[in-house]
Amino acid sequence: MFxxxxxxxxxxxxxxxxxVLTLPITLAPIGAAYPDLLQKFAIFGLFAIGFNILFxxxxxxxxxxxxxxxxxxxxxxxxxxxxxxDVLPAVMFSILIAGIFALVIGYVSLRRSGIYxxxxxxxxxxxxxxxxxxxxxxxxxxxxxxxxxxLAPADRGPDYVxxxxxxxxxxxxxxxxxxxxxxPITNLFSLKMSGxxxxxxxxxxxxxxxxxxxxxxxxxxxxxxxxIKSNQTRLNYTGINTRxxxxxxxxxxxMYAGLAGASMAVTDPLAGAxxxxxxxxxxxxxxxxxxxxxxxxxxxxxxxxxxxxxxIFSSINTGILENLFSFLPSGLQEVFVVVVGMFVGxxxxxxxxxxxxxxxxxxPGGMMEGFARLFGLFRRNKNDPAAPAxxxxxxxxxxxxxxxxxxxx
Amino acid sequence: xxxKTSNIATRRTILKAGAGLGAFALTSGVAPLHFIREAHxxxxxxxxxxxxxxxxxxxPQTGAYADEGADELRAYxxxxxxxxxxxxxxxxxxxxxxxxxxxxxxxxxxxxxxGDTQTKSPAARASAKRMIEKDNAVMITGGSSSGVAxxxxxxxxxxxxxxxAGLTHSNDTxxxxxxxxxFRHFFNTHMSGAALGPVLEKAYGKVxxxxxxxxxxxxxxxxxxxxxxxxxxxxxxTTKTVKxxxxxxxxxxxxxxxxxxxxxxxxxxxxxxxxxNSLTQAVQFGLRDKQVNGKNFEIIVxxxxxxxxxxxxDAIKGIFGSTNxxxxxxxxxxxxxxxxxxxxxxAPPSMAAHTCYVQTLLYANAAEMAGTFSPVGIVKSLEGFxxxxxxxxxxxxxxxxxxxxxxVLVVRGNEKPTTKFDLLEVVEVTPRSQVEYDDxxxxxxxxxxxxxxx
Numbered sequence: 001m002f003x004x005x006x007x008x009x010x011x012x013x014x015x016x017x018x019x020v021l022t023l024p025i026t027l028a029p030i031g032a033a034y035p036d037l038l039q040k041f042a043i044f045g046l047f048a049i050g051f052n053i054l055f056x057x058x059x060x061x062x063x064x065x066x067x068x069x070x071x072x073x074x075x076x077x078x079x080x081x082x083x084x085x086d087v088l089p090a091v092m093f094s095i096l097i098a099g100i101f102a103l104v105i106g107y108v109s110l111r112r113s114g115i116y117x118x119x120x121x122x123x124x125x126x127x128x129x130x131x132x133x134x135x136x137x138x139x140x141x142x143x144x145x146x147x148x149x150x151l152a153p154a155d156r157g158p159d160y161v162x163x164x165x166x167x168x169x170x171x172x173x174x175x176x177x178x179x180x181x182x183x184p185i186t187n188l189f190s191l192k193m194s195g196x197x198x199x200x201x202x203x204x205x206x207x208x209x210x211x212x213x214x215x216x217x218x219x220x221x222x223x224x225x226x227x228i229k230s231n232q233t234r235l236n237y238t239g240i241n242t243r244x245x246x247x248x249x250x251x252x253x254x255m256y257a258g259l260a261g262a263s264m265a266v267t268d269p270l271a272g273a274x275x276x277x278x279x280x281x282x283x284x285x286x287x288x289x290x291x292x293x294x295x296x297x298x299x300x301x302x303x304x305x306x307x308x309x310x311x312i313f314s315s316i317n318t319g320i321l322e323n324l325f326s327f328l329p330s331g332l333q334e335v336f337v338v339v340v341g342m343f344v345g346x347x348x349x350x351x352x353x354x355x356x357x358x359x360x361x362x363x364p365g366g367m368m369e370g371f372a373r374l375f376g377l378f379r380r381n382k383n384d385p386a387a388p389a390x391x392x393x394x395x396x397x398x399x400x401x402x403x404x405x406x407x408x409x
Numbered sequence: 410x411x412x413k414t415s416n417i418a419t420r421r422t423i424l425k426a427g428a429g430l431g432a433f434a435l436t437s438g439v440a441p442l443h444f445i446r447e448a449h450x451x452x453x454x455x456x457x458x459x460x461x462x463x464x465x466x467x468x469p470q471t472g473a474y475a476d477e478g479a480d481e482l483r484a485y486x487x488x489x490x491x492x493x494x495x496x497x498x499x500x501x502x503x504x505x506x507x508x509x510x511x512x513x514x515x516x517x518x519x520x521x522x523x524g525d526t527q528t529k530s531p532a533a534r535a536s537a538k539r540m541i542e543k544d545n546a547v548m549i550t551g552g553s554s555s556g557v558a559x560x561x562x563x564x565x566x567x568x569x570x571x572x573x574a575g576l577t578h579s580n581d582t583x584x585x586x587x588x589x590x591x592f593r594h595f596f597n598t599h600m601s602g603a604a605l606g607p608v609l610e611k612a613y614g615k616v617x618x619x620x621x622x623x624x625x626x627x628x629x630x631x632x633x634x635x636x637x638x639x640x641x642x643x644x645x646x647t648t649k650t651v652k653x654x655x656x657x658x659x660x661x662x663x664x665x666x667x668x669x670x671x672x673x674x675x676x677x678x679x680x681x682x683x684x685x686n687s688l689t690q691a692v693q694f695g696l697r698d699k700q701v702n703g704k705n706f707e708i709i710v711x712x713x714x715x716x717x718x719x720x721x722x723d724a725i726k727g728i729f730g731s732t733n734x735x736x737x738x739x740x741x742x743x744x745x746x747x748x749x750x751x752x753x754x755x756a757p758p759s760m761a762a763h764t765c766y767v768q769t770l771l772y773a774n775a776a777e778m779a780g781t782f783s784p785v786g787i788v789k790s791l792e793g794f795x796x797x798x799x800x801x802x803x804x805x806x807x808x809x810x811x812x813x814x815x816x817v818l819v820v821r822g823n824e825k826p827t828t829k830f831d832l833l834e835v836v837e838v839t840p841r842s843q844v845e846y847d848d849x850x851x852x853x854x855x856x857x858x859x860x861x862x863x
Contacts, residue, residue: 036538134625134654143626144556145530147563166585182856185567194567195542195627195863221815270560272531311539317523340458346470346525 009214011377016297017207024196032308035195036267042202043263046209047206047286048299048363050256053213054249055285056294057222059229063118063281064105064125069097070132070276072261074139075145077271081164084172085148085184087193091262097198100311110243113232118325123279132273141165145272148183185267198267205263206300209256214296216252221323225249288351290359292368301367313348426581441493453783453862455545462513462782464489464769465540466559467551468575472528473656474553475683476493476716481551482523483754484762488769491749492519495691499749505740516772517779522546525760530554530560530654530843541568541863545650546642547782548772550632553681555579555628566693567846569859571787573768576761578680578712579628580635583812584851589858590784592769592791592806594813595764598628599846601711602635602732605837606643608729613674613707615644620672622663622687624679625652630676636711640676648672653679653687657817660687673701675708684710685720692724702761713820714729716759718832725822725832732818734763734800735833735854743800757830767799771806785860803841809848811855 019026025039027033032041037132044211051065068330072094079090109120132140140146151174152167178184186193193201224245229234235242265271276278285305292298318341323334343351363369404405449570457463466485469478477828490496494511501509513519517526522544524536533552540546549565550573552558558577561685565572567589574593578601582592601707623629629652638648648670653663664687667675675696679687691697699706710717736747737758746766750758758766771791779786792808820833 031543032542034539036535036542040535134652137625145560145622147560157798180568182859183563268534268564270530270534272529274529274531313537315522315524315536315539 001218009218013207013211013214016210020206020220021200021205023203024199030308031312037307037311038196038309039202039263041304042199042206043260043267043406044284044287044303044307045300046202046206046263047257047284047378048303049209049213049296050253050260051208051284052253052288052296052299053216053256053293054253055227055288056215056299057225057229058246058249060246060250061118061285062112062121062250062253063278064109064121064123064128065253065257065284066126066278066280067105067128068102068257069261070128070271070273071101071256071263073265073271073275074132074261075258075271076265077148080148080170080186080265080269081146081168082171083187084170085178086173087186087188087266089172090186090265091259093253094258094262094265095255096258098261099255101258102251102254104245104246110246110250122278122281124352125276126278127277129273129276132276133390138165140271140273142273145270148269153180153181155346158267172361181325184206184408193266194268201266202263202277205259208302209259210296217296221245229324230370241338244361253361277385286356288366290356292364292366295368297402298366298368305355305367309348309352309355313344313351314346316344411472416487417577420587421517422753430594433828433842437848439636453785453860455515455783456862457546457547458543460518461516463540463544463546464519464521465524465544465546465549466521466539467524467526467533467537467540467549468765469528469553469557470525473683474528476720477553477576477714477759478526478528478551478683480696480716480759480762481765482551484750485521485550485769487753488766489519489521489748490753492769492773495762496753497749498745500742500746500766503796504770504774505796507796508605508777509770509774510777514776515782519682523643526552526557526561528557530557531558531604533561534564537564538568541565541570544571548818548857550765550768550772551575552577553693554626555582555631556626558582558593559627561584562586562776564589566590566856569784569861569863571772571784573772575768576764577628577857579631580851581627581631585853587810587812587853587855589811589855590772592811594768594804595813596733596817597812598632598635598711599851600844601632601649601816601847602639604731604819604837605709605729607635607640607839608837609640609645609709611644612729613704617645617674617704617707618648618672618702619645619674619676620648620667620670621650621676621678622660623650623652623757624655624669624683626655628680629678632711636676636678636709645674655683658686658687659726660690663687663696664691664696667691668694668699669672673700673704673706675706676745677708677710678712679710680712681717682720684717688721688728689724698741700754712770713822713833714760715757715830715832716761718822720831726824728822729836730820730822732759732806732820732833735760735818735820735835737835738818739798740802741799746800748822754793763800771796783860785858786856795812807848809855810851810853814841814845816841 023038024033075094075097077091079093105124109117115177133142149166149168152162191197212409229243232242269299287302290305291302318337321337321340410652468481469475485672491499491501493513496513501511522540526533526536526542537549540549548571552575555577558574559582562572572591576595578598580597580599621633623633633650651663675691677684690825696706710728710730714734718725747757775787775790776782779792793857795804799802801815806812806813817839818835819837823832823834826832
């Protein structure tokens with residue numbers, strides 16, 4: 001689509017920004033233009049972009065990225081509780097904490113590669129989840145989830161027992177004399193971070209995150225990561241120590257996850273342990289594969305599709321289906337409602353599973369490979385009308401590879 | 410990009426047309442799901458402007474409390490039917506004082522949207538947000554877990570819609586986490602403890618050692634605290650309290666230590682599938698056949714529901730607990746509701762279904778009384794509202810904490826059930842005066858009503 005040039009990258013970034021910022025208008029016809037879902041698109045897009053830096057570029061499949069997401073959320077909520085409801089300190093603190101956390105886990109896990117690495121990360125994530133759920137409850141509030149509360153009374157005596165899970169301090173806000181009525185809402189320089197402003201905040205983070213990922217992908221560092229993916233042994237033989245590169249990629253992607261976790265806390269200041277569950281880690285793997293591993297746009301696209309299914313398909317109930325098929329004769333209508341009903345509502349996982357299977361079997365490069373193939377068909381047709389209409393499997397992989405190197409996205 | 414134009418339909422144009430058709434089919438297919446938000450200056454959040462008013466039913470459809478959630482949803486659908494004048498009207502005819510006419514609410518047909526809370530706070534909030542932001546729901550109701558109810562209640566307060574709590578039993582919902590936009594009809598753990606205390610004293614005596622297994626979240630903590638207080642008040646000792654994760658599935662590792670702890674009573678502060686599992690396992694481990702300190706070992710389940718009893722089978726026989734409502738009650742309201750629910754679904758309603766049905770009616774009636782759906786109006790009509798005929802006898806929505814006060818039922822697992830639903834027998838109806846408490850006892854404050862436009 002765009003050449004591997006600096007200009008092409010800037011155009012890509014511009015188009016991406018415009019598309020992201022106009023989502024509230026463009027998604028309205030498919031019923032997805034409401035703040036909560038849009039926020040999720042942006043947040044999980046960010047999460048998936050970060051994950052792709054590790055998985056897409058180096059080929060190291062982490063099954064524990066949700067741990068960093070959860071750590072980011074908890075860190076943010078604690079900043080909200082202790083210091084200020086302004087979101088910037090919380091976001092920065094979360095990235096920092098998630099980065100440190102990723103450094104520790106990465107240092108240990110990256111001693112192995114392949115399936116062993118995946119299992120190690122999975123084990124760490126599961127450990128974090130259990131710690132958050134039932135061991136570190138003074139820090140995480142367990143099942144009830146860490147939440148913003150009302151301020152502790154200002155005139156508390158010396159023998160007042162402060163319970164930080166049930167009452168907040170917000171020292172910085174109090175220093176500036178912020179008056180709170182009930183439970184406060186997160187803000188960015190007193191701009192409320194719920195609803196659409198919250199979405200635009202996340203969207204700007206997504207665009208920045210996308211830009212950074214693009215620069216990493218085009219840099220020498222990115223090239224080194226790709227080299228690790230294609231043949232790490234050869235790199236080792238040439239005398240290059242790959243571990244620092246891998247660890248850097250791991251920490252960067254962990255920080256992305258921390259940022260995503262912080263954005264979640266910004267738009268809804270509540271941090272629960274299920275954010276760290278292995279299903280959440282698996283979800284980001286699905287998103288990346290669905291969209292296209294190693295591509296820039298793929299993970300964002302995959303995240304949007306999965307979140308759309310989760311929120312829209314799961315909310316379709318039989319009443320809506322009956323309306324939808326009301327044009328059919330009554331017998332046929334019931335059959336349709338029953339059959340389609342299995343794929344929507346609580347059965348939305350079934351639809352997603354089918355979609356995932358189709359993508360993995362027919363388009364191993366994800367949605368982006370699908371687009372690349374379509375694009376390739378036109379180009380082939382234009383340049384050489386005699387070329388066979390149906391591209392053989394080999395040709396398709398070639399196209400997708402060509403697409404990857406010549407500026408995916 | 411194309412240099413030459415040709416009249417022949419190229420692959421590109423065909424594909425374009427195909428994609429266009431596909432997109433059209435998709436949008437026209439999904440369009441009915443989407444409500445277009447009208448750009449108008451409403452004076453409160455999600456003011457209904459069309460012919461319908463939308464309510465949001467947010468219940469667990471997956472997870473440890475899914476059975477209760479499914480029954481709640483049945484009750485909500487029935488309530489909507491009755492409000493719209495379909496079916497036999499159920500408790501609409503016994504509800505007093507009521508201004509409901511069975512023609513919708515304030516002349517608008519009642520519509521509803523549903524969501525799955527997954528028994529998780531973040532998922533529940535996301536689902537409630539969708540209902541408020543996308544479907545323009547003016548009221549959110551549901552929940553089968555106090556953790557979820559408190560989280561969603563907080564969200565509704567922020568958003569400026571009314572929250573009518575479904576099954577939530579923790580003191581905190583209308584205690585330290587009470588909110589002006591939230592209302593609870595269900596009873597709480599303090600009431601359970603206060604009602605159970607005297608009954609337990611009569612049945613098991615004053616000298617007992619209790620061992621608690623407690624679901625590790627707000628409701629479990631609250632339940633444990635209330636049971637500890639009420640049992641210690643009658644002279645019992647507390648041997649040990651152990652917290653168990655929600656949805657643990659296997660409780661054997663928590664039950665084995667009970668055997669050698671010297672305790673002679675096990676109090677299971679569990680609910681839903683957790684209670685079914687822990688109780689069944691406790692019975693399988695032979696706890697109830699044991700003699701400790703020269704007394705029969707006893708098990709108590711403070712919050713009991715017929716759905717759980719059904720899941721636990723024979724294990725529940727003779728076990729004490731408390732409940733908000735039971736279908737075997739013989740007052741006019743209960744009879745009308747059981748008849749109507751049974752005719753619709755072929756099974757009697759659970760207490761979760763009952764409280765959700767009642768909450769929907771109470772909300773509709775409050776809107777009708779206030780002449781508006783605005784939260785300020787609803788809160789004004791509901792605060793201090795006294796009513797009868799909804800299955801619990803005379804009931805009052807206390808203004809200070811938006812908690813309903815009414816009689817509490819102490820029940821016991823039926824030794825000889827006559828039908829597969831006849832699982833609980835009502836041992837005692839504890840009068841309201843015995844379970845009432847000062848509204849400042851639990852801490853917290855309602856704060857201002859949020860009736861701002863969203």
